[in-house]
Amino acid sequence: xxxxxxxxxGELRETTARWRAEGAAxxxxxxxxxxxxxxxxxxxxxxxxxxxxxxxxxxxPKQFNNAADLAAYPRTEDSDAEKLAAMGExxxxxxxxxxxxxxxxATTVSVTGVSEGxxxxxxxxxxxxxxxxxxxxxxxxxxxxxxxxxKDFQQLHVVRRMAADLDMTIEVIGCPTVREADGLALxxxxxxxxxxxxxxAPVLYRTLADAADRIARGESTDLVxxxxxxxxxxxxxxxxxxxxxxxxxxxxxLDKADRPARLLVAAWLGGVRLIDNVKVG
Ligand code: PAF
Numbered sequence: 001x002x003x004x005x006x007x008x009x010g011e012l013r014e015t016t017a018r019w020r021a022e023g024a025a026x027x028x029x030x031x032x033x034x035x036x037x038x039x040x041x042x043x044x045x046x047x048x049x050x051x052x053x054x055x056x057x058x059x060x061p062k063q064f065n066n067a068a069d070l071a072a073y074p075r076t077e078d079s080d081a082e083k084l085a086a087m088g089e090x091x092x093x094x095x096x097x098x099x100x101x102x103x104x105x106a107t108t109v110s111v112t113g114v115s116e117g118x119x120x121x122x123x124x125x126x127x128x129x130x131x132x133x134x135x136x137x138x139x140x141x142x143x144x145x146x147x148x149x150x151k152d153f154q155q156l157h158v159v160r161r162m163a164a165d166l167d168m169t170i171e172v173i174g175c176p177t178v179r180e181a182d183g184l185a186l187x188x189x190x191x192x193x194x195x196x197x198x199x200x201a202p203v204l205y206r207t208l209a210d211a212a213d214r215i216a217r218g219e220s221t222d223l224v225x226x227x228x229x230x231x232x233x234x235x236x237x238x239x240x241x242x243x244x245x246x247x248x249x250x251x252x253x254l255d256k257a258d259r260p261a262r263l264l265v266a267a268w269l270g271g272v273r274l275i276d277n278v279k280v281g
Pocket of ligand 1: 030032060063134
């Protein structure tokens with residue numbers, strides 16, 4: 001089966017209108033391409049829960065605060081289409097820049113609160129870009145359910161907040177992070193790691209998981225996090241951008257895990273920014 005690629009809002013509207021006439025629930029999996037097993041797990045979940053699924057592929061310039069990062073972002077439409085075809089998922093929406101942001105485009109969706117701190121503090125404008133493009137993709141697809149990975153835990157919160165605040169009826173579903181056998185969270189950025197850095201990369205998850213256990217057992221959060229930062233850098237990461245304990249429900253900063261909590265990290269390895277998070281307890 002080959003994938004049907006839709007490039008315009010008109011083609012998308014015509015397709016989803018037909019699906020709706022059939023009475024099918026529509027699931028959307030928003031992506032920026034470079035699909036890996038994490039994305040494919042979202043597609044599988046959407047296939048299991050929705051009659052029709054649309055995968056979107058758009059490398060959204062508005063969410064990159066660094067031009068070099070945008071330029072280096074992998075673009076692999078042909079192999080992405082092949083992966084979806086192998087899953088029997090025949091519809092991929094690949095809008096061009098003009099289709100998403102035509103001349104005169106002047107609207108930004110900005111979510112406060114959950115977008116502040118963590119990635120929001122280090123990537124100015126990033127979550128405005130995410131919220132703006134996701135709002136458009138929700139509107140364009142008219143989907144009933146949307147699937148996002150928990151690896152981007154703060155993004156999931158931002159999207160949920162936006163959908164609730166703007167009275168969007170779409171259900172936003174968070175799905176577990178998919179990991180390599182050595183624990184490294186799957187990410188489109190992993191392909192940019194040199195083989196030496198790839199060998200070091202899983203230290204991030206291993207130290208995070210260890211810290212989560214220790215904090216859950218009642219050790220001092222401050223001491224554990226200071227020690228873990230040192231271990232990540234000693235292993236070869238050049239910088240730990242943030243490493244924080246936050247409440248799972250609303251991302252409030254925590255001193256101890258006295259309610260459901262997550263440890264969230266962003267760190268740089270060989271010029272590649274990796275993020276991860278784990279549950280505490
Ligand atoms: O997680 C991503 O790949 C992107 O942030 C998203 C949600 C597709 C918006 O561009």
